[in-house]
Amino acid sequence: MLNRVKQFRGNFPTVHLVAVSACVLILGLTLLLLPSQEVEATRGDLPTAPPTAPLVSTESTISSKKTTSTETVIKTNPAQASAVTPSIPEDNWVEYTVGNGDNLTSMFKKAGLTPRDVYHVAAAGKETKAFTRLFPGQTLSFVIENGKLSKLKHIESKLKYTLLYTDANSAFQINSVIRTPEVRQQFTAGTIKDSLFLAGEEAGLSSKKIMELASIFGWDVDFVLDIRKNDDFSLIYEEHYLDGEKIGEGPIVAAQFTNRGNKFTALRYTNTEGDSSYYTPEGYSMRKAFLRSPVDFARISSRFSLSRKHPVLNRIRAHKGVDYAARTGTPIKVAGEGKITFRGRKGGFGNVVIVQHGSNITTLYAHMSNFKRGQRVGTRVKQGQVIGFVGQTGLASGPHLHYEFRVNGVHKNPLTVKLPQASPIAKAERSNFTETASSLLAQLETHQATTLAQSNR
């Protein structure tokens, strides 16, 4: 008879759970955040930007935002913005901040204008959409002359505003001004004494940047288990400036992490399709063909061991996999791309899915409470795709995933097995990549040498 021991989860420190959760969560956030930062990126002709960095051009950013052909888009350098804007210094601007629930009508009322004025503005053309999409915190500024609206300015963000003004014929004209921040590159480095987080803070990194760094190297380094004192890191990342003021951060463009003497290097490359990713200097994706862990928000509750006392059977038995304790129902993600070769009941393993990857690797997921609907033996699955849910079917003392990794039928420790590389950079991208990579690597090494020289002085 199977005993279900309730205290299963209580035997292990929760610190790991929290740390792993944070890493995974931020990894997700980071992936979400990166593309939008690309859009903010500016031209490569600024002195501090790398000459080969394939940033999204200002032109493409604007054209994608342009809604009609009549919209006038003025491209300016930050320094020239005020010169190009058709505003006269003596204008009597009155500014209102958009609050919750505000719309153009309520804003106009605040400024002493009527619904009729709203109608006139709205009827001025499609481009006035910019004025009707108001969000709390934005500002709307008015110039009212003799009770008539003569200018209206909607400041959407530090990077974009739309101006409406009356021309010589008293007709409304509209200009959208999109400013491009100056991109500066920032280098920093650190050595771990207590934790990556503390060392990162000491190096001046935001917590978001620290997590970004961890997620880049997370395929090679387990930031919960592998980190040692004197591990070190260095990186170049982008900072965005407007009028000399820092307004945001861009992505990490190059980074190195030394873990227990093993040096890992990651270089950011944007391919001709506009997709950015991190690669080794040799052009291998930092992303591996296999996830290190098939469950998020889980902690390792039992490791790979050839002589472990089985918690239910209470006798020495090899544990040829890794157990991840997690709540029943937690999604289980397939570690790599492959094909389901088994899906069903398997003795003490309970509900099991086995996936074949290429010709020689299989992964096994046991004790599932449920399988993912719509899949069957033969279904092709992509890395990270959910194949089932954590449970405790079969011989299990609590809800957990038992995960096995086999190479040519031989059980390997999933935590230490050398994971196969993801496919290298596409042939067509090779020469571009090589150019970018060598430039980034040279910059990184120059900064490192300078820092070293300063610290030895």
Ligand SMILES: [Zn+2]
């Ligand atoms: Zn197990």
